[in-house]
Amino acid sequence: MVQRSLWADTSLSSVSAGFVAVLVGFASSVAIVLQAAAAAGASEAEMVSWIGALGLGMGITCIAFSWYYRAPVITAWSTPGAALLATSLTGVSMAEAIGAFLFSALLTLLLGISGAFERVMSRVPLPIASAMLAGILLQFGLSVFTSLEANPVLVGCMLLTYLACRRWLPRYAIILVLFAGFAASWGLGQVQPEQLSWALSRPVWVTPVFNPAVLLGVGLPLFIVTMTSQNIPGVATLRASGYQKVPVSPVISGTGLTSLLLTPFGGFAFNLAAISAAICTGPEAHPDPERRYTAGIAAGVFYLLAGLFGASVVALFSAFPQAMIATVAGLALLGTIGSSLAGASSDSDGREAALVTLLITASGVNYLGIGAAFWGLAGGLICHRLLHRKN
Secondary structure: OOOOOHHHHOOHHHHHHHHHHHHHHHHHHHHHHHHHHHHOOOOHHHHHHHHHHHHHHHHHHHHHHHHHHOOOOOEEEOHHHHHHHHHHOOOOOHHHHHHHHHHHHHHHHHHHHHOHHHHHHOOOOHHHHHHHHHHHHHHHHHHHHHHHHHOHHHHHHHHHHHHHHHHHOHHHHHHHHHHHHHHHHHHOOOOOHHHOOOOOOOOOOOOOOOOHHHHHHHHHHHHHHHHHHHHHHHHHHHHHOOOOOOOHHHHHHHHHHHHHHHHHHOOOOEEEOOHHHHHHHOOOOOOOHHHOHHHHHHHHHHHHHHHHOHHHHHHHHHHOOHHHHHHHHHHHOHHHHHHHHHHHOOOHHHHHHHHHHHHHHHHOOOEOOEOHHHHHHHHHHHHHHHHOOOO
């Protein structure tokens, strides 16, 4: 393989893709993480430590994996896991919660080392993986137009900017849409500058306590939810985007090890990203798939900065209207949604199974506390198996 220069491969579009991925990742779910920390009785200093540890872990893993594998490997905190914690940590001490997080991280590390997860994912047909990704991202595309109804001037300005840039400056469309969103939000008086403040994150160590009931009641469900609702879609995103050569087992092991090291500071669970990853794996990040790894490295740098200024980042995202963030995310994902739909329908024999996967995933159903992405994948595989039994 020809060794490339990081500087030569980096473009404004890949850097903007990395920034948008972090923007979407933080803005869409940081409130859930703070709720989870509050449920465990975290102090304000411990909450800031959580954000700092999560930003540090995501930054290091994004940079390391993307650089080593020359692919946009994006990691994230476990949003479904945070939602689970927000409802299950009531009455659990912070020390016991940290013990449960360590248990979950150890299970993730062992699963990655065993290679079992990669063997399972290698048997998923590409049309089904593409359909699951399309189903996950569909709501983000739709949110552009629901936001247009709620905030027509702001979103309208961003849409017009996007269309003009796609016509004349396609590589810089998303970063210019972002600037247009900032300017329009400010001009319309929808920015709340009083929420802005600047302060560095400080790590707070919590010594774990291992309570068997909490390990089984919190740690084990956290592990299951993270694997089914985050890592499966994350692998599907890489596969559907053409990065089949990225080995899954070392990445899963790496996220588990990172969780083990950072859990005492609040890094409760790291995993492969799906939604924010799709922003960096699509053509908007870079026309050349072999150079999109720079978007992953850029995302890692922005995650490190977000972790360093944890409390400030939360305030920054709160200052801008949700419609702006939703529109940027939806427009950044349009290319990936289109390519995923094309991949899902590429094989006429597997089209029905892919359609079942798409519909279940897009429906948002949640059975037994497990998200729609898992059930969409399961339904599609069952359909594929039944329709192709003779083969």
